[in-house]
Amino acid sequence: MKLKLLALGFGLATLPLAASPTQPGGEHKDTDTIIKPQFLDLEAIDLKDHPVAARLDSLLYLNFFQATAEEFSTLDSNFLADGELPDWHDSVYEARLKELDALSPMDLDYNPVVRSFIDLYSKRRREQVSRMLGLARYYFPLFEQTLDKYNMPLELKYLAVVESALNPTARSRVGAAGLWQFMYSTGKLNGLSVNSYVDERHDPIKSTEAACRYLTTLYNIFGDWNLALAAYNSGPGNVNKAIRRSGGQTNYWAIRPFLPRETAGYVPAFIAVNYIMNYHEEHLLFATDIKPSFFSTDTVVIREKVSFEQLSKLIAMDEEELLFLNPAYRYKVIPKVSNHAYRIVLPSDKVGLFIANEDSIYSIAENDFAKNKTVAPAVVEMNDRIRHKVRRGEVLGTIAEKYGVSVSSIRRWNGLRGNTIRVGQRLTIYPRRMPSSSTVASNSSSSSQTKTSTDGKYEMYRVRSGETFYSIARKYPGVSAQNIMSWNGINNAKRLKVGMTLKIYPQS
Template sequence: MTRKLGLAGVFLISLAVMNVFADRSDKEVVKRVNSIEVVALDSVEGYEKKYRIPDENLNDLFAEKIDSLLNSWYIQNVFEMPSGGGMQDSLPVVSIPDSVYIDRLQAIDSYVDLSFNKTVKNFIQLYTQRRRDQVEMMLGLANFYFPIFEEALDKYDMPMELKYMAIIESALNPTARSRANAVGLWQFMYGTGKMLGLEIGTFVDERRDPVKSTDAAARYLRDLYKIYKNWHLVIAAYNCGPGNVNKAIRRSGGARDYWSIYYRLPRETRGYVPAFIAAAYVMNNYKEHNLQVRYPDFPIVTDTIMINSYLHFDQVSAMANIPVEALEALNPQYRMNIIPAKKDKHYALKIPIESVAEFIDNEDAIYAFKRDEFFPNNEIINPKSSNSHHVSNISGKDKVLYTVKSGDNLGYISEWFHVRVSDLRYWNNISRNLIRVGQKLAIYVPQGQADFFASVNRMNFAEKQAYKKKTPVTKTTSASTQTSADGKYVYYTVRRGDNLWSIARKFPGVSNNDIMRWNNIRNANKIQVGQKLKIQSRS
């Protein structure tokens, strides 16, 4: 979608504000209920002829965007996908009286008008019945991103409910890219991002930075409100640009109400405000539709470290024991897993809260780890394109044999076994990444971890994709675990500094969502020291 700033040059139409809902007769079919405009859906013919109340299904515009969430690299890596690879989204449409939707919308504390009509209703049904899996993932992501949004909106004294716009923009996927090359949670085009002061370059794209892109979006929305003084028009202008909204206002005779200029707007923008209202509805009423929060498999409680020299995620992962996938999920703005920091230009790195002390204690060692390999002559390069390769020493390592399955490639296999593709090639004399089904590959893993990785041979593809996130463990957790009488479970005693994310990584094949389900936990942040958690082993 195209963003057109030009705020300084926007032609402000100096017409008196018109309210199309003023001076109506008793015969008209629109009624005001607690400041929410409600259209009587069983008798709109007369009113629609005069005001053209929207009654169109625009779900296709946003269904495609929501569906793309499932296929993104980001979502595939931060959620445990169903073992069968399929989603469960095709429920029949359930008829709910309009009065129920209206009552629930009225119960939401919102400075932005949450109107109700057929188009809004269509979007509510899309979210609650047609795209349930995607919405459950967005509910989980909201636990991480909404506090960031709310802090920026509070900073600029903006309505908190504007946070729901990011659901419409990106489905809360910070790496989202539209067909028009709008990027990030707030879907900024290159030019708009640069005008708002975001850095966009080879190694860093701040359109994908949750904190900085949100600050830019809040500033942009603030400037738009200075023009329109109407949040519906602001939301529309954010989508299609002030120029298109101004043209719609002029062609509608100067009306400055979104529903009055509705049919003068581009088709996508016509669905934008109804989709926003529906998102606000769902985020506040998901329990009434039996939607369950599906938490992402990365730590939600984090802290920020300022980096002042070149740093690669692999250095942090190796020395601070943080999986690269977690670093990528928490820091999507770094496009090549490289932080191009210098003494005169620092960058922020988000890491799990429990890893902060270890990072600080080992900071010098982290920067020094394999520095000549990642940054030869202290120059920033893309390690993936380097011709040099230091072969991993196999001395003292255990050998595992893996049989290649249909659909495998060296990239997948390297992730499943936590080794480098270049090492796989060297160990097995592979050229040009060519492998064949049935081929046995020799893989060298740290001593004592052969049993952990041997089970990969017995997994299907979806299970292996989930398994790659698990950190190999030794028997050091026995002091905090007890086995149940039937041997099917172990009971883990929560220790200081634990969270569900760190606990899950102590047990092969277990996710934080598994632990929540087995222990009937609703809020992942409310486990307590000394609490015993039931864990079913999946190794």
């Protein structure tokens, strides 16, 4: 099977889509010649799947996956005014939780604290709960499959609701990330890696495995699921301290007054989520923004570098859906790393199309990268956190850009109320990328000269006709006009003159 492709520069080229499954006589053909045009128009490419395999995929979908969609309603849960929402006596809530408790090895107690969290989810967070009910269609089967593998209570799937509201890209103020909110060090201890391209804490499959391993370890230590949950939230050390301060009690409710404030609400919130996800219809809460069924997806190993944009065009798939299914890839690019295989999740009906055209997809991607060259970061393993020493000329904006984080995050990590920092100050940073070791090149060799002082590298920039502090600052990423004025002891922009030399500390 061959496909006509538009090859800019030398007319039409022919690119085989995939090797045919058999040759005459039944002999299998493993490879086919891939012609690499210099420039490809991705929009003009129409890859085809093998018709027999595609028909079998369709039958599988009809028999196994389509029926699951009927379990979810798309009714709008927000059409009622607050005064019309159902509200029951405590005895109703208690009876319902007793039914759930009887089916679970976990202790799902009812009390006023749990009731307050039920009210929170059923009244004030209705829109969020409806969205999570839609997300549950994809995530809960994945969670249940992994929990069953580790012989753990299936109710623990609701823990991800408390942790991240089922948002795989969630990140807390202290740097915890993903569906299960792993800090870097805890994630690494449980097999999750982070580099400049991939953060496995955001990978639903790998992070769920890690969460199950960690929760199993905590349960083996404390012998109680509620204490294991408390330890998951605040660390086993804090739970042990609370046990000591309570006089040796090992019941969650007995040690609760001695736990950190956030952890004191953690288990009650977990119990409330168990309730609301099982009795959402009684509260007139229904799923919105329903996601695809987990059972209608599959994984494939990627052997060469390819981007989400390329895949979305080549296999006719929405890029946002690719991102939803594969949130661990920071730059929407699956890198190629020796001795490491990366995988992506695709809808089942796209997996066959990808496999049938895999070699051609890699060839097209390679040429597309060559055509649209961009500066991409190297694949660098990240650390838990770094301590950055502020150098002369640096501001929070340049530091934030250097490490791929926000200014507000740096302020939060370091307890800063404003943007003022001082030379020599050390800042705690949880980097999303590591900076290049090279400094920014000067914009014009004729107008600037790099020198070194005890405060670091700087450039002497000669002002040309028509330039302003603002136009000069724009030549140096992360540098502001106010920075340049401050470095040169100038408090009035009108003092800038043609031929004046300015000291500038470019971002490194």
